[in-house]
Amino acid sequence: MRGICPVLGELFDTNLLCISWTSLSVVASKSLQSDSQSGLKCGSDRPTVPVKPSQDQLNQRAWLTPRRLQMSENRARIFFGAELRRMRSENALTGKELADALGCTPQWISTMESGRKVSEQSAQDLDTYFKTGGHYQRLWKLANDIEIEPILPPGFTEYSTREKKADSIHVYNALLLSGLFQTEDYARAVFRDVEETVAEELIRKRMERREIITGESAPRIWLTLDESVLHRVIGSRDITRTQFGHLLECSRRPNVMLNVVPWSAGYHAGLAGSFTILGFNDGTNIAYTESAGEGMLFEKPTRVTSYVVRYELLKAYALPVEESRALISTVMESL
Template identity: 60%
Template sequence: MAENQARIFFGEELRRMREKAKLTGKELADALGCTPQWISTMESGRKVSEQSAKDLDTYFKTDGHFYRLWKHANKVEVQITLPPGFTEYAEREKKASAIRVFSALLVNGMFQNKQYASAVLGAERASGTDELVEQRLERQAVFLRDPPPFAWFALDETVLHRMVGGSEVMKTQLAFLLELSERPNIMINVVPQNVGYHAGLGGSFTILGFDGSDVAYSESAGVGTLIEQPDKVAGFALRWDLLRGHALPVAESRALIRTVLESL
């Protein structure tokens, strides 16, 4: 992952202010009620925290300077965390007339609720989770567009049983899927476990439809790839058709989701 230059600048500013005040790291730590190691960590640009930024502004009387630096560093952290290729995909997603999504391991980000998204993103990073969650939830605004896109969400049944964040989080997420499935423009299909191997197990992917053309998107090992070559997009469309052939119809999928929800 790229270095967060904004966080490094925060550390440089902290060191500059500390030295200007002729304070040792221990003296500043004592004044703030933290450890000298934490001061060193912040000055090196490895980590910063919202509370420490506020404490530094109070101590040095800097009128929100450190807090503003912390907010900027947090935004930069969010941007460098996103998989390469995702930003361009997200812009296309807003304009698609049809969205076909298959999830092999987790509920796709477009269909996650806040609790589930927080559990997923919080497990991957130490800071900046709230902003990433908000960005993820904002993507669902596309469903409220006029006219809204038609969306098909297919998922392997194992996704329903994977305990992301615990049973309470899963209850809210499955209830959210049921709510989404009631919308006339969103269809959710589950590929049952008893199918065994199917074309979707090669990995999750998305196909965006536009007037006269499609693009595909997939992620692997933290790298996102936007696919526009017609022959390669056609390959993803074939995988979609094959896995959908094994999926339960909408009503049966809804019943299965409700059964799993009631078992939690």
């Protein structure tokens, strides 16, 4: 996949492109032609001999896993603990005395002071007890943001900021329903392998994100799904059934257009993967795609144009709105 490094998804550049939607059709055919004729060449043409990694390299790879990164040192969390220890000492409090005042255990105080773990509720309680004016809550938020950042796909933070300002959103989902339309339980099932406190924060942000659909200045949204999304049970049958019920409710809003590309369509342009195109009131657009936890905003007009063309092509295979709703209802009844 061009522009994306497979090593932790960290080593490629995240770029943003603003380009006029109306101008995209002008270069569409040239875009597709150039993309089909060009290929990505990595290194020389000489064959390479596989080299067995050393034990040190294997150990390093084991350390650099998403789970290990998630549990690695968080400087803001450590500073939170140091500030708590300093404040407790200045007030001549033992760990047990502070724990009794906060209604927790001495072990939890020790855990926070060591920088291993903190909680929003404890941060609020500490600010109340020590009258620190939100100091600990701000530290908790910083530590929490640091925890979440490595989990988010590169490029998604910039994308989510732009999404809030969009006048139009075109979404195509090939395998999994977009977070913009997910219920809380569906999202929780998606984040089941993420550490609990981090997962809950990601879910909270995802639920806030849904306000884009219902806000006063809600954008026009076109959501197109491959039928595969409907037949993939996420979490449980009950969770999936409830999710599709929510999706049908969203589709009845005046600003949401829902279509499904049926299996009977066979091969179509959307099988290459999910993507989103955001449009703005100044006539510019950006394109975002995400795969295997890696996200990217594009800088090349040819790449953005290819997604615009791809969306138009796959929409030609989609069922009309009412038939799409009927298909979703049928799938719900079978769950």
